[in-house]
Each structure stands twice: as C-alpha cells, then as structure tokens.
Amino acid sequence: MFFIRLFICLILLSSAFTAQSAVILQYHHVSDKTPPSTSISPQLFDQHLEHIEQQGFSVWPLPKLVQHLQQGSTIPDKVVSITFDDAYESVYRSAFPALKKRNMPFTIFVATQAIKKNNQLFMTWDQLKEVTQFGATIANHTHTHLHLVRKQEGETNEDWRARLREDILRAEKIIDQNIPNTSKLLAYPYGEYTQEVQSLSQELGYVSFGQQSGAVGNAHDLTALPRFPMTNRFGAMKQFKLKLASLPLHASKVIPNQKIVRQPSISKGLRFEFDRKYAGISCFFEGDAVSIKQEENSIIVQQELTLPVGRSRINCTAPSSEKGRYYWYSHAWIRPKANGEWYKE
Structure with a gap:
C-alpha cells in the first residue's frame, strides 16, 4: 500500500x-x-x-x-x-x-x-x-x-x-x-x-x-x-x-552573469544554479557537447568557451520522467569585434 x-x-x-x-x-x-x-x-x-x-x-x-x-x-x-x-x-x-x-x-x-x-x-x-x-x-x-x-x-x-x-x-x-x-x-x-x-x-x-x-x-x-x-x-x-x-529549466543564478562579452572566450568555471538537481543534464555550445561537472543543484562548465563575434548561446537539457520530454535552458552572449566596434547584421 x-x-x-x-x-x-x-x-x-x-x-x-x-x-x-x-x-x-x-x-x-x-x-x-x-x-x-x-x-x-x-x-x-x-x-x-x-x-x-x-x-x-x-x-x-x-x-x-x-x-x-x-x-x-x-x-x-x-x-x-x-x-x-x-x-x-x-x-x-x-x-x-x-x-x-x-x-x-x-x-x-x-x-x-x-x-x-x-x-x-x-x-x-x-x-x-x-x-x-x-x-x-x-x-x-x-x-x-x-x-x-x-x-x-x-x-x-x-x-x-x-x-x-x-x-x-x-x-x-x-x-x-x-x-x-x-x-x-x-x-x-x-x-x-x-x-x-x-x-x-x-x-x-x-x-x-x-x-x-x-x-x-x-x-x-x-x-x-x-x-x-x-x-x-x-x-x-x-x-x-x-x-x-x-519543459522549463530555469537558472536562478549565472556566475559570471554576462550578456555582452568583450574578451574572446568564457573561462572555465562558468556556473549555472538551478532550482533543484536534474539527473542526466547535458550542455551544448555552437552544436558541440560541453564538459560539465554537477554539484547538487549547480553545473560548472569544465572548459573554456571560445565565442565568435556576434550572438552565441549555450543550451542545456535534461530528460524528464515523461518519455520524449526534456527540460531546456539557454543562455546567450553578445560579442563585439576585437577592436570594440559592433558587427553589422
């Protein structure tokens, strides 16, 4: 019972x-x-x-x-x-x-x-x-x-x-x-x-x-x-x-929380904190799998991410208890040119 x-x-x-x-x-x-x-x-x-x-x-x-x-x-x-x-x-x-x-x-x-x-x-x-x-x-x-x-x-x-x-x-x-x-x-x-x-x-x-x-x-x-x-x-x-x-995967905190990035890369150690622990979570950047480490309700990126000029994003997903349904989170960055000028669309 x-x-x-x-x-x-x-x-x-x-x-x-x-x-x-x-x-x-x-x-x-x-x-x-x-x-x-x-x-x-x-x-x-x-x-x-x-x-x-x-x-x-x-x-x-x-x-x-x-x-x-x-x-x-x-x-x-x-x-x-x-x-x-x-x-x-x-x-x-x-x-x-x-x-x-x-x-x-x-x-x-x-x-x-x-x-x-x-x-x-x-x-x-x-x-x-x-x-x-x-x-x-x-x-x-x-x-x-x-x-x-x-x-x-x-x-x-x-x-x-x-x-x-x-x-x-x-x-x-x-x-x-x-x-x-x-x-x-x-x-x-x-x-x-x-x-x-x-x-x-x-x-x-x-x-x-x-x-x-x-x-x-x-x-x-x-x-x-x-x-x-x-x-x-x-x-x-x-x-x-x-x-x-x-399904929504909400990051309550991103460290460092940058939108505009002027350097050519994001250093190893980027952290996303979620509302709880998600089993089987995985992340992708520009289509490639990203090495991560999970600590309780957080994930820490274990590699440097080289950002192209323009807009880019990291996507993280985790399987839910329902077949074919995934929790989904995305964080976007914007990078100007190396000389500080903005790119053209």
Missing part, C-alpha cells in the same frame, strides 16, 4: 511540474524567398500547425499566457503561443491563412517605422487591423528595430536610456493610434538585452521576450521570457517536436 501511495504521489508531482509551463514559438519570414537565417517555408510552417493540432496542444493568445504567468495561475499541460517578429508581408500572405483556417491565435511584434514607411516587405496597418479580427495580438518591437544593447559613440548611460525609452514609447504610441487597447508586450530586437534593458522594460510596464530558447514557467523573469526561434534549420520536424514538448 505504501508503494502504491508513493507511486501516485510521484505521478501527481510530475503532473504539477509539467502543468506550470508552456512553449512560445518565434517566427520571422514564412517564405522560400527570404534570408534563410530568419525564414521558414510555408510548407514546414503548415506541418508545425498540423503537429500542434494532432498532438492536442492548446494554442493560447500570448496575453492570456502572460496573465497566467503574472498571477502564478496553473497552466494546463500542452500549451503553446505563436509569435512573429517584424510583421513581414509573408506572415499575412502565407501564415495568416493557415492560422485562420485552424482558429489559432497569434501575436505579431511590430517595429513601427517600417510599417509607417509603407515598405512592401512588411504588412500594412490595414492588414494588421484585419488580422486582429481573427485572434491576432499586435505588440511592440520598438520603433526603429534598434540594437537595444548598443550605446552610440560618446553617449552617456542616461542618454542611452532616454533614447531607448523614446524609441519604445514612440512605437507604443503609433500602435495605440492604429490599434487601440493593445497589450504591454515587448520583443527585444535581435533578442538582445542586458540587465539595464530589462530594468527599463520593467520601468515602462512591459512583459518582454528574447530569442533564447526554452519553455516558460512561473519562475521565469517576466522581462526576459524565452522563445524558440523557428527557421528551416531550427524548426525541422524532429527538432520541432522536441522543442514543442519541452
């Missing part, structure tokens, strides 16, 4: 862990004719939606998911939210019909300067208004799609914060003028942020999103929620199925 009760308790505990999480997907272009680094084909995108349906996932509007995270409310298992950055015209032409057919809500993060210029690569305000009638949320992606972490030459910290604030609030004003009563959601351009950027986001009342991969849970910081970037490369069906089924 004791073992039966223990087994039931373990099952309930496992359900409790999985019922406090969701996955947020991030797309840019849905096209075969746009840059591969930010594109997914319409055919593969449709396969994503078919799999979401077939596996019984609930597609939640992003504001609903955020509200549950803010309130610490229970999130049922198998919840996903769908987002698009930049409001490219291919989202309207290719993604919107597929989502509309399935009654799936979604969010478009809009960099308002491009829309204002009537650039043919982007959706129009009329199109953005139209999609809101079919479950879309329009949210802030700044006005000029600037690199939030980059200071201009000679710019003081106060001037930099003021410039960021003005850009974010300008986008907010333009969105509100065209589509009133939108949610206070912000996607960081290029997924780049620092603690100072997070602080400004919070000060302005935003819940904000990066492009570091991983599922979201109640323990996550609402100024830097993870999303899984989806492209032909990173959204291939085998990978997509794993990512869609993933």
Whole structure:
C-alpha cells in the first residue's frame, strides 16, 4: 500500500511540474524567398500547425499566457503561443491563412517605422487591423528595430536610456493610434538585452521576450521570457517536436552573469544554479557537447568557451520522467569585434 501511495504521489508531482509551463514559438519570414537565417517555408510552417493540432496542444493568445504567468495561475499541460517578429508581408500572405483556417491565435511584434514607411516587405496597418479580427495580438518591437544593447559613440548611460525609452514609447504610441487597447508586450530586437534593458522594460510596464530558447514557467523573469526561434534549420520536424514538448529549466543564478562579452572566450568555471538537481543534464555550445561537472543543484562548465563575434548561446537539457520530454535552458552572449566596434547584421 505504501508503494502504491508513493507511486501516485510521484505521478501527481510530475503532473504539477509539467502543468506550470508552456512553449512560445518565434517566427520571422514564412517564405522560400527570404534570408534563410530568419525564414521558414510555408510548407514546414503548415506541418508545425498540423503537429500542434494532432498532438492536442492548446494554442493560447500570448496575453492570456502572460496573465497566467503574472498571477502564478496553473497552466494546463500542452500549451503553446505563436509569435512573429517584424510583421513581414509573408506572415499575412502565407501564415495568416493557415492560422485562420485552424482558429489559432497569434501575436505579431511590430517595429513601427517600417510599417509607417509603407515598405512592401512588411504588412500594412490595414492588414494588421484585419488580422486582429481573427485572434491576432499586435505588440511592440520598438520603433526603429534598434540594437537595444548598443550605446552610440560618446553617449552617456542616461542618454542611452532616454533614447531607448523614446524609441519604445514612440512605437507604443503609433500602435495605440492604429490599434487601440493593445497589450504591454515587448520583443527585444535581435533578442538582445542586458540587465539595464530589462530594468527599463520593467520601468515602462512591459512583459518582454528574447530569442533564447526554452519553455516558460512561473519562475521565469517576466522581462526576459524565452522563445524558440523557428527557421528551416531550427524548426525541422524532429527538432520541432522536441522543442514543442519541452519543459522549463530555469537558472536562478549565472556566475559570471554576462550578456555582452568583450574578451574572446568564457573561462572555465562558468556556473549555472538551478532550482533543484536534474539527473542526466547535458550542455551544448555552437552544436558541440560541453564538459560539465554537477554539484547538487549547480553545473560548472569544465572548459573554456571560445565565442565568435556576434550572438552565441549555450543550451542545456535534461530528460524528464515523461518519455520524449526534456527540460531546456539557454543562455546567450553578445560579442563585439576585437577592436570594440559592433558587427553589422
């Protein structure tokens, strides 16, 4: 009898862990004719939606998911939210019909300067208004799609914060003028942020999103929620199925906690502290396995990590008690050129 009760308790505990999480997907272009680094084909995108349906996932509007995270409310298992950055015209032409057919809500993060210029690569305000009638949320992606972490030459910290604030609030004003009563959601351009950027986001009342991969849970910081970037490369069906089924792995502390790294490497000894010990955890950097040592609820990287110029990340995963489901954590770095100058996109 004791073992039966223990087994039931373990099952309930496992359900409790999985019922406090969701996955947020991030797309840019849905096209075969746009840059591969930010594109997914319409055919593969449709396969994503078919799999979401077939596996019984609930597609939640992003504001609903955020509200549950803010309130610490229970999130049922198998919840996903769908987002698009930049409001490219291919989202309207290719993604919107597929989502509309399935009654799936979604969010478009809009960099308002491009829309204002009537650039043919982007959706129009009329199109953005139209999609809101079919479950879309329009949210802030700044006005000029600037690199939030980059200071201009000679710019003081106060001037930099003021410039960021003005850009974010300008986008907010333009969105509100065209589509009133939108949610206070912000996607960081290029997924780049620092603690100072997070602080400004919070000060302005935003819940904000990066492009570091991983599922979201109640323990996550609402100024830097993870999303899984989806492209032909990173959204291939085998990978997509794993990512869609993933569970949150939250690092309560990273030592040293750097986002911008000016030296060419991260020294041996990088430490991630989690909420508990995760058996079988493994980490990968730029596609290669990383040597780690586990100490209680922490892992310590046992090798130097050579950072390329640009953005890079380390991903850590651990198997859960459910077959085919993994806890997933990602930490991103940004490295300028050796001379201190910023690279071009």
